[in-house]
Amino acid sequence: MVTISSLPLVDFKSDLRSAKGTIRKRVLAFRLFRVAALILLDATSLILAWRFAAFYKTLSELPWTVQTPFELLILTVELGMIAFQGLYNVRIYHCNYRRLITTVSLSNLFLLLIAFFYESNLYISRSTFLLFWLLSLAFICTARFLVDAVTRKLCKLGVIRYSVFLITDAEEKESSIKLIEKENCYNLLGVTEASSLDRHNREGMLEFLYNQDIFEVFVSWNAIKKRLYISWYFLSAGITLRILPVEREVVPSKSILWMIGEVPCLTIPAPIIAGSDFWVKRCFDVFCTIILLLLLSPLYLIIALLIKLDSPGPIFFRQNRIGLHCKQFTIWKFRTMNTNAEKLLETLEAKNEIKDGILFKLKDDPRITRIGKFLRLYSLDELPQLFNVLLGEMSLVGPRPHSIRDVKRFQKNHYIRQEVLPGITGLWQVSGRSNIDNFEDGVKLDITYIENWSLWLDLKILLKTVKVVLQKTGAY
Structure with missing residues (x-):
């Protein structure tokens, strides 16, 4: 048996937003070689399939069948979709032929549509594309089968261990x-x-x-x-x-x-939003945020004016929060409290309504201003966080970022929620908002969101957020 209790502590750091972030450097060379070999084989198979199909094409000489740029388009579309489906995954050592056949077939259909719109007034050889589809499937699957067979043989010989x-x-x-x-x-x-x-x-x-x-x-x-x-x-x-x-x-x-x-x-996949999922979510955030900022700019001016007229102090409240990978960033909100709110927090700790004391919630918080109470009722104080989203510090949907005071009280399993970008709204917020009085229940909702993330889930949470805000559910 191996004894490990006496070994010292090590801090492992990685950027989980990147698909390569968790790949150990010591095995990176081997895995990159395998991916490069698969890409090269797939590219060779596709070019051979297209040239064989073009050789037996109809008598019509069309630009998209003889020009090199179309071959580059084939490689871009086909290899891109194969990669998107995870068929170059360095952690999977056997090919998923069913997914490969489906991906190549869809790619060929997409290329046929491109060819149609590229030369919409000319005849498109359907036989050329049909033959290319069959040959590309045959060549790519054969190449992958040979790679799997050689890998298995090398394993049996003890070459690959x-x-x-x-x-x-x-x-x-x-x-x-x-x-x-x-x-x-x-x-x-x-x-x-x-x-x-x-x-x-x-x-x-x-x-x-x-x-x-x-x-x-x-x-x-x-x-x-x-x-x-x-x-x-x-x-x-x-x-x-x-x-x-x-x-x-x-x-x-x-x-x-x-x-x-x-x-x-x-x-069991780790509950993180990484690789292509991260960038799909990021593009969605940027697109929606730009539209919201344009539509809500008049509302920003009105709220700023009301805050100035209601109480002395700045328009915005800024605070250091803990975000992705426990890195600090400055969150922006419309100010809803008196300027000495942070100093008064210690005197109010005994009245905290969160049972485990990790977060601080108080229904009738004396620090909140008159206009601040209205802004919180409809969550309008959160609107400046759209700028945090634009800067890449937050997402529209995700676990809420907490203050340094709160994170210091986290247990170790709570830090899973810090492996994705924090959000303006989330599953916790649309499931009761401030009515959830136990931090553990909120963490379970955050983990549920991360495990089941999809763009459709983000849309549903955003739409439900509007409903919850208008109904003032659990707000204070």
């Missing part, structure tokens, strides 16, 4: 080792007990794995309790967690199933 580690209970140790060795592509460097995942051992465990150049860890199902949190914890250190199965267990939603021989295992 992935260094892995096993964490398991004593009673499951032998069966877990046999299961890993059956795949014949892993180099099992060590085994330790489930206690290595305890809170006081966890940091030392990660440092040990890092120093041993291990980037995949197998864990038996019964050895891991807080599965979602532990999966995030390992991923943030650049280590993939593989969970070995047991019979009759209900697996979490969105788990990724994969095989060791004939036995299905799973990986």
